[in-house]
Amino acid sequence: MTEPGRRGRPRDEGADGRILEAAHELLVERGYDRFAIEDVAARAAVAKTTIYRRWPTKDHLLVALVAKIQDEVAVADTGDIRRDLSVYLTAIATGLDRMRLVGRDATGEGDRSAGVVAELVAAAARHPDVGDVVRNLFSRRNALPLALLERARERGALAPETSSEVLFDQLAGALYYRLLITGVPIGADYVERLVDHALAGSGVTRHPERN
């Protein structure tokens, strides 16, 4: 959403960077409810209007922050698809866990709240423009793991009939399902088991009851 504007104003990149950095710090310190654009402006030493011009609400700003954090997660292609998926999904799980705990006073074992992740999901559902930004963000970002899966399929590491989209939904979806819906903790070996299950499958053959 802000990309075209940004590209046209290269001298603003410094302010954008400072704003996102301040936003990140304040989100970690205070969490979603007590996060305010006013405080971000003060810490980044910019006028509030400078922030509002780019991001009309705190949800827009937080989604931009999520985009920045996601962009910092590498998608490595070492040729070992099982390992590459495990590394990438572990990074996602770790990032989600960190994000759900921001601004929380109690971060004990029993705290299963999805925190700010759920707040942003609701913001995307509530405001069509925030929803568009979030959906575009994931479309752009997921192109990387989808390309990783495509290359693995092409070199024969995945079954030729594999849909990268469906496979990736199973993998990422399982993580978000535990985080947002069931609250079952994503334990240390969960990602490995998930990747094993998704790659190997649970049926004896494909379409056993159809072919």
Next chain:
Amino acid sequence: MTEPGRRGRPRDEGADGRILEAAHELLVERGYDRFAIEDVAARAAVAKTTIYRRWPTKDHLLVALVAKIQDEVAVADTGDIRRDLSVYLTAIATGLDRMRLVGRDATGEGDRSAGVVAELVAAAARHPDVGDVVRNLFSRRNALPLALLERARERGALAPETSSEVLFDQLAGALYYRLLITGVPIGADYVERLVDHALAGSGVTRHPERN
């Protein structure tokens, strides 16, 4: 949460039923934002305090409604695990799609908002007691498809090393991931493809790079 109380007051079952029915109607008509306990009380012809005694906030009431709707979805065991999963997951996908559209004026093709589903996810994240109710609800409800998968594994229709939990996370998770995160529509044949992928897997063999 309300179960023990309910069991101790069998004469209240009629009021509970009327309240949940009125809540369902009003949610469909108005959506999450304009849903109010006061209107539920008027339509169900009960005192507001009767509702608040059982469900202290509208989120508690709506989660109880989701539980009731979920309980109406059958989990059939015909002995054909592929078909049983497809039928069950299609019912979940249909229910989620209906729920996300409640109270919406515009329900066009382009409307990808997760609607009230996302609002309830956020309510569960925001209020520890609502979160507990939601997590207990899914724990209780998911026991049914998990038992279905366990029986299939025991009779050899699923690979013996299958974890029902991980397999079910992949299946349900993919649906919620599309609904809540990417906004990619769950098309007509998606559930079939998802079940095929989860059962058959995408790797040529289990642990190809380890064994």
